[in-house]
Amino acid sequence: MSTKLTRRQFAATAAGAALVAGTAPFNIVKAQTGALKIGSIHPRSGFQAQLGIACQRGIDLAPRVLKQLGINANVEIMNADTESNVDVARARAEKLINDGANVLIGAFDSGQSAAIAQVAEQKGVPYIINVAAAPQITEQGYKFVFRNFPTAPMLVGDGLNLMKGVFEKSGITPKTAVFMHVNDTFGQSMAGAIKAMAPRFNLPFQIVDTIAYDPQAKDLSVEIAKAKATGAEMLMPVTRLNDAILMIREMVKQRWEPQIVMSPGAPGFYEGQFYKTLGKFSNYLLTNVPWYNPRSSITQKLLDEFTKSYKNELFELNVGFSFEAVMVAVNAHNAAKSTAGAALADAIRKTNITDHVMAGGALQFNEKGQNVNIKSVTLQNLDQRPKVVLPLDIAEDNLTLPLPSWTKRS
Amino acid sequence: MIARLIEGVPQRALILLGLLLAAMLAAPLLVGDYGLSVLILVLYFAYTGQAWNVMMGFAGQLSLGHSLYVGIGAYAAAALYVHFGIGPWLGVWIAILLSMSAGLVIGFLAFRFGIGGVYFALLTIAFAEFTRVGFDHFTWVNGSGGFFLPVAQYSINDPLNLRGSPTMFYYILLGITVLAFLFCRWLLTGRIGYYWLAIREEPEAAQTLGINVFRYKMIAVAISAGMTALSGVFFAFYYNNLFPEQIFSMNRSIELILGPIIGGIGSLFGPILGAVVLTLLAEGLTDIMAALGYELPGVKLVFYGLCLLVVVMYLPNGIWPPLRKWLGLGERL
């Protein structure tokens, strides 16, 4: 038996070595002054593709709109796709940083955001979360992670407060409510927050039943039959988009007509697809969510550009928060005059932008990196689009309640 | 024992393996952070593929629900750490025991009732799905809300609690993968390896020869489930957050077994090669697509699917067996 390596074997070894070497970075770009490289990382394929792409639109529009606003936006956007998968998210974040990203923005989903946050923290690259509600992410003591999106308890707190406002304004106060939620990460965070916080809010109604359903449900007929049987006067749903459509469709079929359908802070009712699919049945539903301030001039600029670029899409909060994330990054870059991670993180921590897109106070981060000034609004679907009805100072239309009968709509 | 491990393996093969190991040991110094994270993925899939291979490649039992064992291992070790402060090196044994028990229950039910082939495969999917929905409601580990481990800062490595830098994780995983490789080699060269071979190729003949088919299938399931649990423990402490939707999903099971099938089922080096090829393919395709300007979501995975299709059509036994023949490395790896 020969111990000499043949040429083939040598070639194989060389190939193996090349494999290892091949994963070596070709270009380690050191922090330097110049364009700010923003790594945008979202689920643009896989089961969250729809939402990741919505976020991406806000990012893509940002440099143009910021320039129109006279803000010096010297940025270069690098895109990455998490494929709706936690390990891919982590690897893509590493890749973006390896390729020289100075700031990361993403990632819509809490699990993926948590994975990216670890990488960012470890590499000392600031990471601005545009959308993700799991409270744990900003409770880890991170120095480089910032979130410009409410946590689930913040969403619920605002949502329940606004409910009282809605009852007061409309004069309709339900005595019973049924709470339906999708049983995924977001739904369970929200359910947990509602359970913990509802007693403190002195709500006029009693939650007579809580119905959780599988995120992969293809049929909500049992769930709605059960909810209808409670005879509750209000439905409080926490949904994603597809199940929100299923839910309302099933309510129409089973002719369940509670006086109020009001989401305490979840997606679904205000999304473009919802209106396209349900038409007149989408009207009068309420959602309490963080939303763009329709009175802000920056919102108007962004909205104009959005409509120009994406004629058939609806401008909603994912776009707004994603835009703001870029705004925060650019603002910090201009303040720090550097692209070094630590300098940028310091500048982001000192962010104080009073004039921006989303409703609420100034864009600021607390010591945990959380923006606590975001305020939800009450949206009502009127004329098949979402309109702000509360708070009154930024309202676009009047609150209309109770929910008219499904069968008497034209 | 070492003599048994290297018996019948050409010396050239040992040299190549040694060189590969040396390269892997040196890799963290050469490849940079991103490269390291890719290599961790490679090793993760190589190790988990190796674990799956014990059941499928050695004993011929097709499991399509291996995410079950990853999930049980991950959740067990993470819950022990978070709730009771039990470190992963102790927790891992409990995780392995739990996972083995789950495997034994499934194996017992299936093999007692004579379920094999496609039916066995579907039964494994069913159990994984059952557990996924179960964990969605398991509030002790926060159900579908996700289970988060506290993330330590990375200033010091604490291997005892599996808290530290990716380099530390890399070396631990490399060690585990090498041990698993040796362990599998040891299994294959022992009596049990030959029994498995008989059971895989000719179950009826094995029975008539007096091999306790049921018992040896059960052992394969237990070993495979236990090894897979370890990869779950690693997953939990590396990613620091767990979601039933992700960890128990059917996609995850499929992802885990592509490597060994593409690499070459039943061989020792196949799962490792498969993991290398598929991980680099996935990463490489992303870059190639970006370089070519194809930003359209989905393009990359279409090419990934096409590559799988081509390999499975033209290399029915995987990449490694023909490669090993071409390299003249014998049949034992």
Added chain:
Amino acid sequence: MPIDLIVTVAVQGILTGLVYGLMALGLSVIFGVVRVVNFAHGEMMTIASYAAIVAFGAWNIDPLVSMIPIAVLLFALGYAMQAALINPFINRPEHSQFILLAAVAIIMVNGLLMIFGPDARNVLVDYALDSIEVGPLLIDKVRVITATLALAITAGLFAFFKLSRIGKAIRACADNHMGALVVGLNVKRLYALTFGIGSACVGAAGAMMTLLIDTTPNVGPVFTLQAFVIVIIGGLGSMPGALLGGVLIGLTEAMAGLFFAPSAKTMFGVAILILVLLFRPQGLLGRKA
């Protein structure tokens, strides 16, 4: 709990179950003859759904009409897949077949994503949200229509396999592969035909599904899994078994949702599957292998 609630839920469960049954039928037919488990089943159904959506969007054709050309289209796709891809794999081990079809599934899902984008699509016919009043009960009209069609299609298919010459030849292949070869049947062609027929069922089911749920590129795997559960319960290869399995799953999930937690209802379906596999692995109406 009010009795009419229970009855409503039970009726809905049975109707939904029949539609599930139709969805699973194609998988069952294919496995019964070709002995290959089609892991791209749900993805093929998604293709059919998109075809129905395109037909409705472009020419305003009702999915209940377009399901016929779509079934033909899927027949062609199935025939081609069997002839080109799967035939060489007939005698390969299961894991090899599995990877082949898993790869096909990956290509289909992401191909659809590239073409149609990630948004959920649907078909808005004017009767989509109608309900039929039967005494105190409200029954979903679309489910009644689709369930009836599911029964009709299954009956038709059953008759085809029992009565027609080709149907008999296919059954001969399934019963005795060697024997079929010996008497000179073109087994490869018959396999391709069977795969085509199974796919045509999938096509009809996919078109109908657009009336009930919204379609995204990613719904496939859920349907694949659901179809597996159903056909194994009913008996892989048995046509009435697929319907029975569908109804059993539909009813169990509905009742589990009503009396326990709706979010855990799929656990009950899987639990039945596990029980069936243990005590009657060939399925309720399947024949012993």
